[in-house]
Amino acid sequence: MKYVEEFRDPAAARGVLAEISRVTDQIGATADAPVRIMEICGGHTHAIFRYGLDKLTPDGIEFIHGPGCPVCVLPRSRVDECIDLAEQPDVIFTSFGDAMRVPGSYKSLLQAKAQGADVRMVYSPLDALELARRNPDREVVFFGLGFESTTPSTALTIQQARRTNVLNFSVFCNHITVPPPIKALLDDPHMCLDGFVGPGHVSMVIGLRPYDFIAQDYGKPIVVAGFEPLDLLQSVLMVLRQIRDGRAEVENQYARVVPAEGNPVSLAAIADVYETRPSFEWRGLGEIDASGLRIRPDYATFDAEQKFQIGYGAGQARAVAEPDGCACGEVMTGRVKPVACPHFGKGCTPELPLGALMVSSEGACAAYYQYGGARAVEVAK
Amino acid sequence: MCLGIPGQIIAITDADLMMAVAEISGVRREVNVACIAEGAPLETLVGTWTLIHVGFAMSRIDEDEAAKTLDVLRELGEAQEVLDAMAEGAESLRPRR
Numbered sequence A: 001m002k003y004v005e006e007f008r009d010p011a012a013a014r015g016v017l018a019e020i021s022r023v024t025d026q027i028g029a030t031a032d033a034p035v036r037i038m039e040i041c042g043g044h045t046h047a048i049f050r051y052g053l054d055k056l057t058p059d060g061i062e063f064i065h066g067p068g069c070p071v072c073v074l075p076r077s078r079v080d081e082c083i084d085l086a087e088q089p090d091v092i093f094t095s096f097g098d099a100m101r102v103p104g105s106y107k108s109l110l111q112a113k114a115q116g117a118d119v120r121m122v123y124s125p126l127d128a129l130e131l132a133r134r135n136p137d138r139e140v141v142f143f144g145l146g147f148e149s150t151t152p153s154t155a156l157t158i159q160q161a162r163r164t165n166v167l168n169f170s171v172f173c174n175h176i177t178v179p180p181p182i183k184a185l186l187d188d189p190h191m192c193l194d195g196f197v198g199p200g201h202v203s204m205v206i207g208l209r210p211y212d213f214i215a216q217d218y219g220k221p222i223v224v225a226g227f228e229p230l231d232l233l234q235s236v237l238m239v240l241r242q243i244r245d246g247r248a249e250v251e252n253q254y255a256r257v258v259p260a261e262g263n264p265v266s267l268a269a270i271a272d273v274y275e276t277r278p279s280f281e282w283r284g285l286g287e288i289d290a291s292g293l294r295i296r297p298d299y300a301t302f303d304a305e306q307k308f309q310i311g312y313g314a315g316q317a318r319a320v321a322e323p324d325g326c327a328c329g330e331v332m333t334g335r336v337k338p339v340a341c342p343h344f345g346k347g348c349t350p351e352l353p354l355g356a357l358m359v360s361s362e363g364a365c366a367a368y369y370q371y372g373g374a375r376a377v378e379v380a381k
Numbered sequence B: 001m002c003l004g005i006p007g008q009i010i011a012i013t014d015a016d017l018m019m020a021v022a023e024i025s026g027v028r029r030e031v032n033v034a035c036i037a038e039g040a041p042l043e044t045l046v047g048t049w050t051l052i053h054v055g056f057a058m059s060r061i062d063e064d065e066a067a068k069t070l071d072v073l074r075e076l077g078e079a080q081e082v083l084d085a086m087a088e089g090a091e092s093l094r095p096r097r
């Protein structure tokens, strides 16, 4: 338990770990027949590796890393469309830093910028709106991506653009939602998952009710969790206890931040600006019904798809093949570990990512590379 | 990129657009407070600790929770990432050409 000393409260962590071992034994889970728990959120994936929770917990528990890293599930075709937009002469293309390194079919946004496109990294969509105010003769496009934790920020920014009449601002909307891919994974006959650790900050916006189907229709436990190592361990224990007791419920370990009903202002802004797309493409997972959002016709002025006739809005959404031999799809769905990919640590590293799972610290491959560390890379070589 | 960072609201700058200045790990920047306003007069938000995500205050938290969250974010390297992103965002706003 070498990492336990790093915990704020090592004694509490030891207590929870002992209880986790006990309940794992009661379930009868072993290394050969483990309980498989998916942490949905990429932030949790990162924390699990950073604190070595996968090593601290018994062999009878296997963590499956879920699809909750927005840049990791971004298809190459959408990156290509960003670059098409960014290379238009009048456009200033703005994006969160994470998304700038995601490889498209030809290049990333960062490479397009190096070749002369006006691409700027911003911290907030509000920065992009301010850029539009200061550059009235240019079109400022913001690349809106992310789950429900980020969606309210672009919705509120679009509302503000309309209120303040900033008409040279638009959002290239690639927002996605958490519940549909979970349903897709649960419907996949190759996936066997015993329970979920639910995302904290997404749930702060959407609340707990959107997860009811996981417990009620699929009979699986889900526990919404915070980001401290102790939060994660407690949540795993809550999932295990449900499994042991034959219960399937939506529980909230992170109640100090996540209200059961979510955040009403955020939800109202999302509902005002966005509508659900019939389907949306996810890297590694394919098309998933009702899993993406688009801007309502009422806000067409602020919709880059409609303004520039690009992307899903133009019916040009095109599937682009993934790099040869890469295992992104299998890693994404928890079928194989990153080290099983032939590119891991060779053609694909955090410095020069081939697949999106290597781009962000929340991606499973990057987390393995960083903390599974030298050993994982050695094994791969 | 989905993790929020704790910050403290220190002044209201535009009540109409729900904008305020927050101090985030020693750095000040303008944030939107619509999601935590809940109909109360905005001035009452001054001093409040909140989780800030991409320029939006998303949830009220207490000071102790703020300190703990910040520690975890520092350990994960996320706190510095956010501060770098804020600096880069400010840089992007500067006129060029």
Ligand code: SF4
Pocket (backbone or CB within 6 Å): A326, A327, A328, A329, A331, A338, A341, A342, A343, A344, A345, A348, A354, A355, A356, A357, A358, A365
């Ligand atoms: S190592 Fe790279 S190419 Fe292989 S699965 Fe991970 S991200 Fe994809």
